[in-house]
Amino acid sequence: MTIQTISKGPFEGQKPGTSGLRKKTRVFMEPGYLECFVQATFNAIGGAAGKSFVIGGDGRYFNREAIQIMLKMAAANGAARVIVGQGGLLSTPAVSNLIRQRQTDGGFVLSASHNPGGIDADFGVKYNVSNGGPAPEAITQTMFDQTQTIDSYRILETADVDLSTCGTSSAGDMQIEIVDPVTDYAALMAKLFDFDKIRALFAGGFTMRFDAMHAVTGPYATSILERVLGAPAGTVINAVPSEDFGGGHPDPNPVWAKTLMDEMMSDAAPDFGAASDGDGDRNMIVGCGVYVTPSDSLAVLAANAQLAPGYAQGLAGVARSMPTSAASDKVAERLGLACFETPTGWKFFGNLLDAGKVTLCGEESAGTGSDHVREKDGLWAVLLWLNILAERGQSVASILADHWATYGRNYYSRHDYEAVPTEAANALMQGVRDQLGALAGTTIAGLEVTGADEFSYHDPVDGSVSHNQGLRLWFAGEGRAVLRLSGTGTEGATLRVYLEQYAAPEADHGLTPDVALRAVRDAVVEITGMQAYLGRIEPDVKT
Ligand code: VG1
Ligand code: CO
Numbered sequence: 001m002t003i004q005t006i007s008k009g010p011f012e013g014q015k016p017g018t019s020g021l022r023k024k025t026r027v028f029m030e031p032g033y034l035e036c037f038v039q040a041t042f043n044a045i046g047g048a049a050g051k052s053f054v055i056g057g058d059g060r061y062f063n064r065e066a067i068q069i070m071l072k073m074a075a076a077n078g079a080a081r082v083i084v085g086q087g088g089l090l091s092t093p094a095v096s097n098l099i100r101q102r103q104t105d106g107g108f109v110l111s112a113s114h115n116p117g118g119i120d121a122d123f124g125v126k127y128n129v130s131n132g133g134p135a136p137e138a139i140t141q142t143m144f145d146q147t148q149t150i151d152s153y154r155i156l157e158t159a160d161v162d163l164s165t166c167g168t169s170s171a172g173d174m175q176i177e178i179v180d181p182v183t184d185y186a187a188l189m190a191k192l193f194d195f196d197k198i199r200a201l202f203a204g205g206f207t208m209r210f211d212a213m214h215a216v217t218g219p220y221a222t223s224i225l226e227r228v229l230g231a232p233a234g235t236v237i238n239a240v241p242s243e244d245f246g247g248g249h250p251d252p253n254p255v256w257a258k259t260l261m262d263e264m265m266s267d268a269a270p271d272f273g274a275a276s277d278g279d280g281d282r283n284m285i286v287g288c289g290v291y292v293t294p295s296d297s298l299a300v301l302a303a304n305a306q307l308a309p310g311y312a313q314g315l316a317g318v319a320r321s322m323p324t325s326a327a328s329d330k331v332a333e334r335l336g337l338a339c340f341e342t343p344t345g346w347k348f349f350g351n352l353l354d355a356g357k358v359t360l361c362g363e364e365s366a367g368t369g370s371d372h373v374r375e376k377d378g379l380w381a382v383l384l385w386l387n388i389l390a391e392r393g394q395s396v397a398s399i400l401a402d403h404w405a406t407y408g409r410n411y412y413s414r415h416d417y418e419a420v421p422t423e424a425a426n427a428l429m430q431g432v433r434d435q436l437g438a439l440a441g442t443t444i445a446g447l448e449v450t451g452a453d454e455f456s457y458h459d460p461v462d463g464s465v466s467h468n469q470g471l472r473l474w475f476a477g478e479g480r481a482v483l484r485l486s487g488t489g490t491e492g493a494t495l496r497v498y499l500e501q502y503a504a505p506e507a508d509h510g511l512t513p514d515v516a517l518r519a520v521r522d523a524v525v526e527i528t529g530m531q532a533y534l535g536r537i538e539p540d541v542k543t
Contacts, residue, residue: 002023002076006032020126020134022112022490025062028123032153038070040146041127042077043105044375046140046410049078053101053149054098056090056181056218057110058250058279060117060243064088068160075174076154082174087165091216091280093369093377094185096132097318100373101184111216114140114251115490118244122490133350133374137466165397173360182223184218191382192310192372193387202231207270210236210382211260214246214398217276220379229386250277252284252366252378253543254291265289272389272396273463275441276378281346282366283378285385287396295325298362300403301384302331305360307391308370308384314479317358319349322470323482323498324364326412334407343457343469344484350374351461352418364414364498410502411516415539416486417495425485425493428533432471432483439473445522455482473527478502479520483528489535497524497539 021037026036042048045335055070057063074082084090084100090098092109099107123250127135127143135143156172166178189195202208208231212218218239225231228385237260238246249256252275264273264286273286285292292300302318306310317338325438332339342348346369349361353371362368367376385396392399417425439452451474457466470484479501486494499517503509524530525537 002155002157003152004032004035004155004212006036006150010417011448019065020109020124022115022122024490025117025119025121025123028066031061032064034125035073035153035155036147036150037125038073038079040143040150042073042148043146043389044142047076047077051105052061052081052083052102052108052219053079054083054090054095054102055105055110056085056095058087058091058117059087060111060123060244060245060278061119061121061243062123062244063110064163066123067163069155070108071161071176073154074155074477075158075171076156079174081177082178083177084161084163086163086166086178087181089181089216089219091181091185091220092126093281093375093380094220096128096373096375097185098179099128099130100132103130109279112490113279114249114277114282115488116245116249119279121244128374131350131354131374133353134345136347136349136350137464140276153428162343183366185220186224186228188372189383191289191395193308193383195229197390198383198386201386202229206272208235208262208274209260209270211252211257211273211275212236212239213248213250213252213257213275213277214238214240214242215250215276215278215280216241217280217379220280221276224379224383241453245278247283248525252277252282253541254284255541255543257284259535261286261291262274262428263510264289264291265278269443272386274382274385277366278380281376282371283368283381284366285381285396287400288528290400292396292400293325293364293365294362294368295320295327295364295410295412296400296403297381297385298324298360298368299327299407300399301362302328302337302360302390303335303380303403303407303491304388304392305384308387311359311370315359316356317352319352319358319361321363322347322472323346323414323484323496324362325412325500326480326502327407327410328362330407330410340460343455345487346374346376346456348459348466351459355461357460364412365531376417397451401509405505408502408504408507408520409509410500411511412498413513414543415497415499416543417497417534417536418489418540419492420495420534422493422531425495428495428528428530429471429483429485431533432528436471439527445519445526447479447523448475449523450474473524474519475523481520485522495534499524
């Protein structure tokens with residue numbers, strides 16, 4: 001075993017953001033960089049001695065090299081056992097499941113999620129704890145503190161492990177088990193959903209397109225949808241994970257999954273379309289001719305989950321991240337379910353799920369999940385939709401229309417302003433913060449502001465408080481805007497502006513989001529002084 005001493009030079013500590021640590025790939029490849037982050041993580045959890053971990057990633061550039069380094073470090077730090085996905089592949093929800101099923105102490109996911117991959121793109125590492133969920137803030141803070149003082153890491157000098165075949169081997173005293181990435185996950189899905197019903201749906205001619213975006217869900221979707229459920233070959237497209245995701249962003253939204261969107265909006269559209277992101281935790285749902293916003297998807301799933309065997313007992317409650325629309329609140333209210341609002345990032349759902357307070361969780365950024373694991377789960381959401389479609393025998397469009405007629409429609413859109421100079425983004429946010437106390441009661445761009453605040457979350461389970469979780473503005477007529485800075489970007493700052501407008505059950509549900517959200521957007525442009533700070537009011541991406 002070698003203890004490598006490092007000069008503080010190349011390593012710059014950083015607090016893991018909403019979803020682990022993300023950096024340019026070349027930064028992670030600098031000698032000692034990945035190593036220091038991994039050692040800081042081991043130190044933060046009280047060492048790795050005698051512990052067991054799961055390791056896998058989304059197959060992006062540097063995935064396998066990083067795993068080899070981490071295995072040697074785990075061995076040198078005295079870990080007892082590491083479970084690795086064959087070929088180095090494991091989706092984020094599959095890692096969460098393996099941690100829980102095999103009762104390991106934690107796990108690492110190597111991914112920058114929906115960010116592009118390649119030597120000149122992004123890489124990332126997430127650490128999950130023994131409940132299968134992302135490390136909570138107390139641990140990420142300790143990891144960060146460790147990165148500030150770290151001056152050495154432990155690594156075993158040994159040969160690389162063959163990741164390509166399942167089976168057991170060892171590195172020093174540590175046992176390594178290479179497992180098929182799909183098997184355990186597929187077994188869990190078979191327990192939650194009525195596979196016979198879904199099989200019958202496909203056998204009856206129901207058509208679907210699943211875009212794996214050259215990322216990790218390819219093998220999962222091909223195995224479950226095509227092999228187990230009998231969907232025709234070719235249902236899953238872009239199914240082979242590639243190191244640069246075919247040159248695109250593996251981000252399942254109408255912008256990056258444009259080919260799928262175009263097909264779903266065409267005359268030749270299949271009945272159902274879906275996509276997932278780099279690490280398989282996000283989902284996009286599209287019906288023939290109709291896009292389902294992630295906020296609406298959460299609400300529809302909450303209203304219909306009982307149709308699937310795994311949720312037949314009903315839901316304990318529903319949680320959504322603060323910027324997510326209130327569509328799921330409307331369902332919870334009517335069905336008498338508990339309802340929670342948490343900061344952005346899946347780690348905040350963990351306590352609620354562990355305490356049995358909620359069964360379903362969701363984020364506007366295309367993340368939906370349940371208490372089956374402690375991560376959001378892209379393919380799970382797709383299977384729940386399929387189970388509901390099989391039970392209801394209606395199209396996605398008619399399920400959505402029924403839903404809006406019952407609960408009303410929460411028009412919703414997120415506008416992203418990317419690669420903004422950090423100072424400009426901070427100044428814009430501070431400018432709004434300074435006005436918070438004076439906004440309520442004023443009329444801006446013709447719209448009355450009814451309230452404004454900065455969101456702080458009080459965790460009802462452990463009592464912890466998280467401040468500065470986004471600026472909220474409410475408007476007359478159930479309009480809302482939220483402003484926050486991204487924690488996952490790797491270039492400058494990304495300003496996210498979330499726009500929402502409720503339309504009651506009897507109101508017009510046929511407007512385009514741009515039209516329905518115009519008044520709220522005009523007010524936000526004026527309140528933020530966006531033109532002055534950013535030199536523009538048009539976002540880079542609208543989802
Ligand atoms: C974004 C999303 C957030 C999500 C996070 C991780 O964070 O907004 O909802 O939890 O990505 O998703 P931010 O800070 O950039 O807004 V993923 O698929 O990385 O694991
Ligand atoms: Co992801």
